[in-house]
Amino acid sequence: MDTVSAPRPTVGGRAVWLRVGFAYLAFTELVIGLWQMSAPRSFYDDFPLPGHPWVSMLPAYNEHLMRDLGGLNTGMGVMLVIAAITLNHTVGWVTLLGYLIYSVPHLLFHVGHLAHYTPVDVAGQVITLGISVIVPALLLYGLLRTPRNGSHRW
Numbered sequence: 001m002d003t004v005s006a007p008r009p010t011v012g013g014r015a016v017w018l019r020v021g022f023a024y025l026a027f028t029e030l031v032i033g034l035w036q037m038s039a040p041r042s043f044y045d046d047f048p049l050p051g052h053p054w055v056s057m058l059p060a061y062n063e064h065l066m067r068d069l070g071g072l073n074t075g076m077g078v079m080l081v082i083a084a085i086t087l088n089h090t091v092g093w094v095t096l097l098g099y100l101i102y103s104v105p106h107l108l109f110h111v112g113h114l115a116h117y118t119p120v121d122v123a124g125q126v127i128t129l130g131i132s133v134i135v136p137a138l139l140l141y142g143l144l145r146t147p148r149n150g151s152h153r154w
Contacts, residue, residue, distance in 0.1 A: 014142060014146065018143070019084050021139040023084045025080045025139075026078075026081045029074070032047075033072070034074055036069055037071055037074060040066030040067050041063070043070070054125060083096075089146065096136045096140040100133065100140070106132070
């Protein structure tokens with residue numbers, strides 16, 4: 001029975017890396033999501049930094065869309081926090097799969113729409129969005145290689 005309350009694995013090398021990976025993804029999603037929800041116009045105009053308008057170079061500003069996406073990113077961040085804390089196999093697997101279903105098309109869209117950006121912003125987008133696919137893919141690989149009974153060491 002694989003539930004959220006299932007025994008957590010003992011602390012080992014794999015557990016540390018899984019926690020660090022989940023925590024990194026959670027942090028980025030929470031920062032972005034909370035920014036989008038609390039100050040959608042600022043996010044649209046200034047993400048990732050003032051003077052580097054990655055979002056405003058794309059379709060017109062839509063407060064509703066910014067707030068909704070912020071809520072989704074914040075929700076994903078909360079799920080990643082729960083996965084980092086519990087290290088539950090099913091919670092982690094489902095959360096990472098959902099994250100990849102979002103992050104892969106997000107990367108592909110941006111890679112196809114880089115013509116109007118400076119070289120620094122192109123590199124920044126490709127690197128950061130690439131990391132948003134590579135990290136969860138590696139975490140998912142680590143989870144899939146881990147036995148699901150509660151007695152193993154990660």
